[in-house]
Amino acid sequence: MILLLVVLFCMLLLLGIPVAVVIGVTTIVVLFSEGIPLMVVPQRMFAGVDSFPLIAIPFFILAGDLLAKGKISERLIQFADSFLGFLRGGLWVVTVKASMFFAAISGSGAATTAAVGSTLIPELRKKGYDPPFSAALVAAGGCAGIVIPPSVPMIIYAVMAEQSAARLFMNGIIPGILIGLTLMSIALYIAYKNNYPKGTPFSAANIWRTFKGSIWGLMTPVIILGGIFSGYFTPSEAAVIAVNWALIVAVFIYRDMGWQDIFNIVIRSAVTTSVIMFIIATSSALSWVLAKWQIPNMIAGAVLSLSENTLVILLLINLIILFTGIFMETASALIILTPIFLPLVIALEVDLIHFGIIMMLGLAIGMITPPVAINLYIASIVSNISIGKISRAVVPLIGALIFVLLIVTYVPLFFDVIF
Numbered sequence: 001m002i003l004l005l006v007v008l009f010c011m012l013l014l015l016g017i018p019v020a021v022v023i024g025v026t027t028i029v030v031l032f033s034e035g036i037p038l039m040v041v042p043q044r045m046f047a048g049v050d051s052f053p054l055i056a057i058p059f060f061i062l063a064g065d066l067l068a069k070g071k072i073s074e075r076l077i078q079f080a081d082s083f084l085g086f087l088r089g090g091l092w093v094v095t096v097k098a099s100m101f102f103a104a105i106s107g108s109g110a111a112t113t114a115a116v117g118s119t120l121i122p123e124l125r126k127k128g129y130d131p132p133f134s135a136a137l138v139a140a141g142g143c144a145g146i147v148i149p150p151s152v153p154m155i156i157y158a159v160m161a162e163q164s165a166a167r168l169f170m171n172g173i174i175p176g177i178l179i180g181l182t183l184m185s186i187a188l189y190i191a192y193k194n195n196y197p198k199g200t201p202f203s204a205a206n207i208w209r210t211f212k213g214s215i216w217g218l219m220t221p222v223i224i225l226g227g228i229f230s231g232y233f234t235p236s237e238a239a240v241i242a243v244n245w246a247l248i249v250a251v252f253i254y255r256d257m258g259w260q261d262i263f264n265i266v267i268r269s270a271v272t273t274s275v276i277m278f279i280i281a282t283s284s285a286l287s288w289v290l291a292k293w294q295i296p297n298m299i300a301g302a303v304l305s306l307s308e309n310t311l312v313i314l315l316l317i318n319l320i321i322l323f324t325g326i327f328m329e330t331a332s333a334l335i336i337l338t339p340i341f342l343p344l345v346i347a348l349e350v351d352l353i354h355f356g357i358i359m360m361l362g363l364a365i366g367m368i369t370p371p372v373a374i375n376l377y378i379a380s381i382v383s384n385i386s387i388g389k390i391s392r393a394v395v396p397l398i399g400a401l402i403f404v405l406l407i408v409t410y411v412p413l414f415f416d417v418i419f
Helices: 002-014 019-033 040-049 052-069 072-084 090-106 109-126 131-146 152-161 165-193 204-229 235-253 259-292 295-306 310-327 330-347 352-366 374-383 387-393 395-414
Strands: none
Touching: 002 019, 019 040, 019 259, 019 330, 040 259, 052 090, 052 109, 052 152, 052 235, 052 259, 072 090, 072 109, 072 204, 090 109, 090 131, 090 165, 090 204, 109 131, 109 374, 131 152, 131 165, 131 352, 131 374, 131 387, 131 395, 152 165, 152 259, 152 330, 152 352, 165 204, 165 235, 165 352, 165 395, 204 235, 235 259, 259 330, 295 310, 295 330, 310 330, 310 352, 310 395, 330 352, 352 395, 374 387, 387 395
């Protein structure tokens, strides 16, 4: 049965069939071959999406799309440029900082890449920065979108692992900052090595002016995360508040969005949500199949038979996550891998919040690792640079993010810190 499941799953993926359909068809074929009533499939699909915390997903997606469409991203970039642009190669540093800002209000790596790239890549090209590396840096900065809270994949993991989304959000902040600092360091090294020009001169007056212009955008993560961490509202309630706040800012404060724009954004967000929820539903049926035949426990036993050293096993898990991220979209990989790894991680007595952050980082790297690298494709479209050129330029950035992944994986163990 296991062989049938694996062969069928891989064969359908190679045919280019959408992941949600692959998962559903694989589940149906396996159940049919074992003589189990197919009524199990719709029952498990409905049970998989019948979870109140999942309501946060469509609202965070809608909030991110609303904020990306309006002028908020441009104002955040202007603010970042006012106090970081004076460095040599400062516009690259501004690119990373802007990605971190937008990650804290969008919850999506793709939205972060699109919003920052569409605004900054033309400016980087105009100032003489290396175009392929600029596009690669925008794509790598977008990886922070699923690590820095609020994060849609974190909500999915929290539901599947039965963990607190608020705790995941809180513990994504430091790894997200590490991503930003590491990317900035590489950008500055290349800029100084190639004697790139300095950017906007430092001016307290300019900082104050751009701060006032971006204050409404900067308030977004403060309201969302402040309310969650203080216990004033749940992540699901925060998602609804984020949508209302985005509408107020875009329509009544900045006045850069009409009702037709809002309608189009709602439709696009609904399509994105439906894809994610369909994947969650079909994966719930597949998870039932895996649990029935105790496949996760068998995998845990097989891995533990190779080594009982937690450090070695976590390295193996990271390699699997990175390999999966190369070929699968983030949400799909997360939904498939989580139920498989949980028994193993629990047996190792690794904190599930810590493991969730490891999953986010590993799958974030997959967003810039060809062939399935959504951030690279978005950066390519925005910059009009071929995927091949961007893929070569992104190699050192992938190495840097893997370095961050290893730090996050092992430092808590060395210092006996629980995330």
